[in-house]
Amino acid sequence: MEPGPGGACRPPKPGLGRSRPGGAGSSLSRPGPGCRVAAVLPAGGCGERMGVPTPKQFCLVLERPLISHALRALESVHWIEDIVVAVTRENMEAMEDIIQRYQHKRIALVESGVTRHRSIFNGLKAMAEHGATMKLSKPEVVIIHDAVRPFVEEDVLLKVVTAAKEHGAAGAIRPLVSTVISPSADGCLDHSLERARYKASEMPQAFLFDVIYKAYEQCSDYDLDFGTECLQLALQYCQTKAKLVEGTPDLWKVTYRRDLYAAESVIKERISQQICIVKDTKEDGEHVGLLEEMLRNEFKHANITSQAWGHSARDLDHIILEPYYNFVCVNVMNSGCHETQKLLKLLEDSHLSIFYPLVVISVHFVADNSVSLGEKMEDLRQIRELAKEVKKRNILLYGLLIYYPQDELKLQERLGQGTDIIAALIKERNPGLAGQLLVA
Amino acid sequence: MEPGPGGACRPPKPGLGRSRPGGAGSSLSRPGPGCRVAAVLPAGGCGERMGVPTPKQFCLVLERPLISHALRALESVHWIEDIVVAVTRENMEAMEDIIQRYQHKRIALVESGVTRHRSIFNGLKAMAEHGATMKLSKPEVVIIHDAVRPFVEEDVLLKVVTAAKEHGAAGAIRPLVSTVISPSADGCLDHSLERARYKASEMPQAFLFDVIYKAYEQCSDYDLDFGTECLQLALQYCQTKAKLVEGTPDLWKVTYRRDLYAAESVIKERISQQICIVKDTKEDGEHVGLLEEMLRNEFKHANITSQAWGHSARDLDHIILEPYYNFVCVNVMNSGCHETQKLLKLLEDSHLSIFYPLVVISVHFVADNSVSLGEKMEDLRQIRELAKEVKKRNILLYGLLIYYPQDELKLQERLGQGTDIIAALIKERNPGLAGQLLVA
Numbered sequence: 001m002e003p004g005p006g007g008a009c010r011p012p013k014p015g016l017g018r019s020r021p022g023g024a025g026s027s028l029s030r031p032g033p034g035c036r037v038a039a040v041l042p043a044g045g046c047g048e049r050m051g052v053p054t055p056k057q058f059c060l061v062l063e064r065p066l067i068s069h070a071l072r073a074l075e076s077v078h079w080i081e082d083i084v085v086a087v088t089r090e091n092m093e094a095m096e097d098i099i100q101r102y103q104h105k106r107i108a109l110v111e112s113g114v115t116r117h118r119s120i121f122n123g124l125k126a127m128a129e130h131g132a133t134m135k136l137s138k139p140e141v142v143i144i145h146d147a148v149r150p151f152v153e154e155d156v157l158l159k160v161v162t163a164a165k166e167h168g169a170a171g172a173i174r175p176l177v178s179t180v181i182s183p184s185a186d187g188c189l190d191h192s193l194e195r196a197r198y199k200a201s202e203m204p205q206a207f208l209f210d211v212i213y214k215a216y217e218q219c220s221d222y223d224l225d226f227g228t229e230c231l232q233l234a235l236q237y238c239q240t241k242a243k244l245v246e247g248t249p250d251l252w253k254v255t256y257r258r259d260l261y262a263a264e265s266v267i268k269e270r271i272s273q274q275i276c277i278v279k280d281t282k283e284d285g286e287h288v289g290l291l292e293e294m295l296r297n298e299f300k301h302a303n304i305t306s307q308a309w310g311h312s313a314r315d316l317d318h319i320i321l322e323p324y325y326n327f328v329c330v331n332v333m334n335s336g337c338h339e340t341q342k343l344l345k346l347l348e349d350s351h352l353s354i355f356y357p358l359v360v361i362s363v364h365f366v367a368d369n370s371v372s373l374g375e376k377m378e379d380l381r382q383i384r385e386l387a388k389e390v391k392k393r394n395i396l397l398y399g400l401l402i403y404y405p406q407d408e409l410k411l412q413e414r415l416g417q418g419t420d421i422i423a424a425l426i427k428e429r430n431p432g433l434a435g436q437l438l439v440a
Numbered sequence: 441m442e443p444g445p446g447g448a449c450r451p452p453k454p455g456l457g458r459s460r461p462g463g464a465g466s467s468l469s470r471p472g473p474g475c476r477v478a479a480v481l482p483a484g485g486c487g488e489r490m491g492v493p494t495p496k497q498f499c500l501v502l503e504r505p506l507i508s509h510a511l512r513a514l515e516s517v518h519w520i521e522d523i524v525v526a527v528t529r530e531n532m533e534a535m536e537d538i539i540q541r542y543q544h545k546r547i548a549l550v551e552s553g554v555t556r557h558r559s560i561f562n563g564l565k566a567m568a569e570h571g572a573t574m575k576l577s578k579p580e581v582v583i584i585h586d587a588v589r590p591f592v593e594e595d596v597l598l599k600v601v602t603a604a605k606e607h608g609a610a611g612a613i614r615p616l617v618s619t620v621i622s623p624s625a626d627g628c629l630d631h632s633l634e635r636a637r638y639k640a641s642e643m644p645q646a647f648l649f650d651v652i653y654k655a656y657e658q659c660s661d662y663d664l665d666f667g668t669e670c671l672q673l674a675l676q677y678c679q680t681k682a683k684l685v686e687g688t689p690d691l692w693k694v695t696y697r698r699d700l701y702a703a704e705s706v707i708k709e710r711i712s713q714q715i716c717i718v719k720d721t722k723e724d725g726e727h728v729g730l731l732e733e734m735l736r737n738e739f740k741h742a743n744i745t746s747q748a749w750g751h752s753a754r755d756l757d758h759i760i761l762e763p764y765y766n767f768v769c770v771n772v773m774n775s776g777c778h779e780t781q782k783l784l785k786l787l788e789d790s791h792l793s794i795f796y797p798l799v800v801i802s803v804h805f806v807a808d809n810s811v812s813l814g815e816k817m818e819d820l821r822q823i824r825e826l827a828k829e830v831k832k833r834n835i836l837l838y839g840l841l842i843y844y845p846q847d848e849l850k851l852q853e854r855l856g857q858g859t860d861i862i863a864a865l866i867k868e869r870n871p872g873l874a875g876q877l878l879v880a
Contacts, residue, residue: 167628173621177695178640179669180620180633181613181684188607188681192641192672193620200618201632229619232632241628244621249696255617256689261705262698380879424872432864438876439820 030154032079033161038139039074039204040123041085043067043095043147044112056254057147058094061263062356062429063394066254067095068102069150069267072355075105077154080143082136084126086112086119102354108136117224117233120144121216128213138209141165144230145204150263151250152204159245164206168240171205171231172247199244202251205230211238271325271356272426275299279330280339287365287404287411288330294419295328325352326426327360337362337382344390344397353394359426360390363400363418380437387435398425399437414440470594472519473601477646478579479514480563481525483507483535483587484552496694497587498534501703502796502869503834506694507535508542509590509707512795515545517594520583522576524566526552526559542794548576557664557673560584561656568653578649581605584670585644590703591690592644599685604646608680611645611671612687639684642691645670651678711765711796712866715739719770720779727805727844727851728770734859735768765792766866767800777802777822784830784837793834799866800830803840803858820877827875838865839877854880 043057057067067085074083083106087095092109099107110126112119127136141161145152156172163170176195184190207230215233216224223233231242254263277292327347329340340362347358364379383399390397402418404411418440425433483497497507507525514523523546527535532549539547550566552559567576581601585592596612603610616635624630647670655673656664663673671682694703717732767787769780780802787798804819823839830837842858844851858880865873 173623176620177693178642180616180638181641181669181671182638183613183684184681187684189671189675189684191675192669195668196666198620198622201621202618226636228635229621229632231621231629235629235631241624244623244627244629249698252698253617258689258692258702258706262702265701265705266698420872424870428868428870430864430868430870432860433873433878436878438873
């Protein structure tokens with residue numbers, strides 16, 4: 001049951017395309033902890049509690065493996081120099097595919113051990129011993145995190161690293177949700193613990209590299225096989241009392257199927273806050289202006305960029321350097337989908353849809369009395385064709401037809417309906433409805 | 441800080457309409473534990489951890505308060521004779537509204553105390569002392585559950601009640617997800633607990649009434665104000681060692697906002713397994729038969745009832761006595777929505793939509809070459825009007841237009857698209873898209 005030799009390391013593969021510090025917010029301008037920091041991510045678990053055959057770190061959340069979400073959270077922190085991921089031999093290739101497909105950076109793979117502690121130790125060994133071959137070097141502080149905690153933020157990482165620099169070890173904690181009890185051998189209550197006096201130990205944790213490495217070198221096989229707590233090893237073998245740092249609720253460990261649902265809902269909520277409006281005219285008709293106003297009210301925490309654009313590289317950058325995953329494209333001047341097609345082309349080139357499914361809503365206005373049904377059907381057919389194409393690139397295209405009557409009150413009502421439909425489509429990101437033409 | 445007098449009890453209000461044992465499955469035919477059982481549900485908490493102003497037991501999950509989901513789970517177990525809910529004085533009226541609106545049965549309300557233990561004690565007192573005025577009587581075994589654990593099932597309830605009859609006390613437990621640690625006064629790690637030797641104490645729990653009542657009568661103010669574990673009181677004051685029963689993951693306590701998302705997803709998944717197909721003809725055209733077959737494959741664990749119906753009371757009962765929350769209504773014979781309208785009328789009368797939003801998809805076939813766009817627009821208008829009406833009754837109506845070409849391969853493709861759209865609509869139950877006419 002010994003794990004493979006620590007030598008089963010592989011150098012990180014170069015990612016595709018350019019690195020973009022985006023998505024969950026760039027950290028380039030924020031000061032780091034002022035020392036060399038690396039991270040170890042044990043990902044050798046089999047996920048038996050999830051009740052599905054796929055190990056939980058590879059379960060898809062919004063069509064992307066959970067571990068990729070966690071890696072993206074770590075790599076968006078610029079002062080984490082290397083991220084060592086420990087995976088089983090069987091999953092090595094799958095992991096390399098994930099790194100390439102989702103353009104992860106600064107990743108090195110090592111083979112996991114049969115337990116979490118052995119996997120982490122393998123990761124540490126790669127940093128300590130294989131510096132020359134792996135282009136890894138020994139950091140001053142090492143972060144230990146979980147592949148199944150996708151929402152770790154720079155703030156808490158900085159806190160544990162800073163505390164580890166001072167105390168030698170640090171870890172995030174949370175209040176206990178349930179009372180903890182100790183059963184007796186016959187399956188009855190022996191005693192219960194006073195809930196307020198205990199805490200749940202969560203991730204991330206951080207250590208002075210020399211402290212945790214020494215602890216792993218000295219600890220017993222029993223520790224490696226049955227222990228669950230790195231902080232305990234530092235305490236026991238290095239007399240290092242870890243500083244405990246209060247974490248946020250979002251640090252929870254994705255363990256059960258319901259946690260996958262929760263993680264997906266959390267991500268959907270996060271990426272549905274902002275929309276980008278693109279239109280093919282600088283002149284605002286009354287209806288376009290009113291729709292913009294309503295969308296501004298609907299997406300309260302949103303930056304709405306409304307502009308006529310010249311399809312230059314600068315316009316493109318303006319759109320995609322901000323973390324927009326939702327686009328409303330208003331086609332006013334032309335009856336077809338020209339503007340939408342141009343936007344789709346730019347989005348396809350941007351690689352933005354690698355991270356999350358993009359929602360694009362192609363809005364078409366039709367005057368109430370001039371309705372040409374044949375033309376409408378043509379729009380529908382065109383949107384369906386386009387949607388089929390871009391869906392392969394993780395872009396969800398929907399059409400929205402808004403009839404605008406002369407009556408101003410009725411117009412308000414129609415635009416309100418249109419806003420509701422846009423909000424519903426963005427909130428759900430339902431691939432099954434891509435290509436549909438909805439009507440307000 | 442003393443709670444109000446236990447005398448603030450109110451008799452249960454009679455619910456509306458007839459009682460239907462449905463939804464999560466009736467239990468009428470299963471044998472009970474063979475003794476008088478009642479339940480206490482403390483619901484006086486303020487939900488500070490959720491980060492929202494509404495106490496978490498009143499947060500909406502699929503538009504229904506969480507506590508109503510928990511009550512429905514308990515009242516669907518026929519051998520639980522009374523359910524005593526403890527709520528704050530401020531929430532008493534809101535709770536009465538919930539009972540009336542969602543037709544809950546066998547409920548008595550008492551005023552909660554300032555802590556969970558005091559609320560439970562108030563509930564027990566109502567059973568012990570106020571039998572005459574409240575039509576409650578002292579049960580042999582009392583279940584204690586949480587208003588924020590909506591997924592409790594009869595199986596685990598029977599297990600804890602049976603174990604409590606034998607041992608005096610019993611409670612559900614789960615493995616610990618995180619390691620539990622004890623901090624020292626300076627916020628550092630004092631020691632960590634060996635995870636495998638401890639368990640999380642969950643709900644439901646059950647007790648011989650006399651055991652838990654005596655424990656509450658004898659325990660100290662400190663216990664009542666700071667204790668969290670009823671099993672501990674039974675141990676400490678009645679020398680009763682509770683039997684521990686392994687619970688299911690779904691027993692978890694809804695604590696954070698992400699838990700609301702998870703609960704909603706779990707419910708959506710549960711009620712999306714079964715669909716009922718209704719059609720206005722006994723003769724199957726090729727396209728109707730093929731659509732049925734595809735739906736049968738899509739909804740794997742589903743009973744599909746496909747029948748021509750005579751709108752009699754028997755047909756109605758056949759439909760609504762099964763827990764169907766999803767309807768596909770195929771309009772073949774008529775170009776309009778006659779069949780759909782009839783179905784909607786029956787569903788509105790059935791009160792089934794009290795519990796969950798019903799999805800009704802009105803399917804219309806149009807031959808590829810005979811497409812009359814004017815007619816289609818008329819269908820759309822009719823569906824939007826109908827949808828607006830029935831949405832007030834928690835019924836989500838969508839239209840689905842399926843073009844069927846002569847080409848058999850193309851027909852298969854279209855019907856496949858139709859099936860995908862139906863599945864997507866049922867899975868998401870998106871109210872924002874109700875009234876839309878989708879096209880396959």
